[in-house]
Amino acid sequence: MEDNHCWHCGQAADLSLFCRFCNHLQEPVLDYYRFFGFPRTFHLDTPELERRFYSLSRQLHPDLFFRAMSRERQYSLEATALLNDAYRTLRDPVLRAEYLLKQLGEEPDPHRREAAPPELLEEVFELNEAIEELRQGDASTRPRLEQAHRKFLALRQEADRALDELYCRHDSTGDAAVLREIRVALDRRRYLHSLIQQIEKELAP
Numbered sequence: 488m489e490d491n492h493c494w495h496c497g498q499a500a501d502l503s504l505f506c507r508f509c510n511h512l513q514e515p516v517l518d519y520y521r522f523f524g525f526p527r528t529f530h531l532d533t534p535e536l537e538r539r540f541y542s543l544s545r546q547l548h549p550d551l552f553f554r555a556m557s558r559e560r561q562y563s564l565e566a567t568a569l570l571n572d573a574y575r576t577l578r579d580p581v582l583r584a585e586y587l588l589k590q591l592g593e594e595p596d597p598h599r600r601e602a603a604p605p606e607l608l609e610e611v612f613e614l615n616e617a618i619e620e621l622r623q624g625d626a627s628t629r630p631r632l633e634q635a636h637r638k639f640l641a642l643r644q645e646a647d648r649a650l651d652e653l654y655c656r657h658d659s660t661g662d663a664a665v666l667r668e669i670r671v672a673l674d675r676r677r678y679l680h681s682l683i684q685q686i687e688k689e690l691a692p
Contacts, residue, residue: 494558504543504566512552512559515566519573519586527591529584529654529669531577540574584650584673593666595674604675610635614682618689629690636686639679646676 492499493506493513500506500513502521520527523539547570552563576582588594603611614635617628650672657665 504546512547512555512562512566514562515569517569518590519569519577520590522569522573523577525577527587528658529580529587530658531583533578536574536577540570543570580647580650581673581676584654584669588666588670588673591663591666593670595670604678607678610638611682614686618685621689632686632690636683636690639683639686643676643679643683646672646679650676 491502493509493511495511496506496509498506498508502516504513504515504522505511506513516522523536523543525531525536544567547563547566549560549563549567552560555563576586614632617631617635620628621632650669653665653669653672656662657669
């Protein structure tokens with residue numbers, strides 16, 4: 488059970504970063520959403536996230552705690568590291584969704600994440616053939632790879648639109664069943680992104 492009392496004065500800390508009674512820095516909570524004071528939703532007000540990030544950066548900078556007690560200096564270092572990790576995760580829609588799914592208990596299936604979606608098997612097979620031919624010096628396969636690149640970019644855009652709709656559904660209803668749909672859609676999007684990166688690597692000068 489969490490101890491929600493200030494380590495310095497013993498008053499109720501209300502899970503805030505600074506005690507409202509003595510203003511001493513508290514041990515940072517590990518939940519990225521709670522750390523920034525946002526509800527657990529897939530959509531976030533990103534300008535507000537940025538504003539809070541810079542505000543907290545100024546409040547938590549270790550230089551401000553140079554003369555503080557050792558415990559508070561340590562909390563400053565921990566909070567600053569957590570702040571950067573949380574901001575990097577929450578400002579990216581895909582990383583944010585992955586993080587929130589994990590927080591809500593929807594873990595990825597490692598076997599499914601590594602497998603090609605059934606509807607893409609033929610395209611992936613042809614892509615691998617074209618890549619192998621290009622590696623062997625057959626430059627005539629470049630147009631095939633460029634065409635595949637355009638197709639997978641379009642499919643990734645479709646995946647992003649589908650995910651956005653699912654995010655809206657869950658944010659408005661809280662339906663746990665939607666989380667499984669988001670997980671499947673995210674895994675498909677991750678696979679498409681991986682294919683795009685692979686093609687771009689092969690096409691690079």
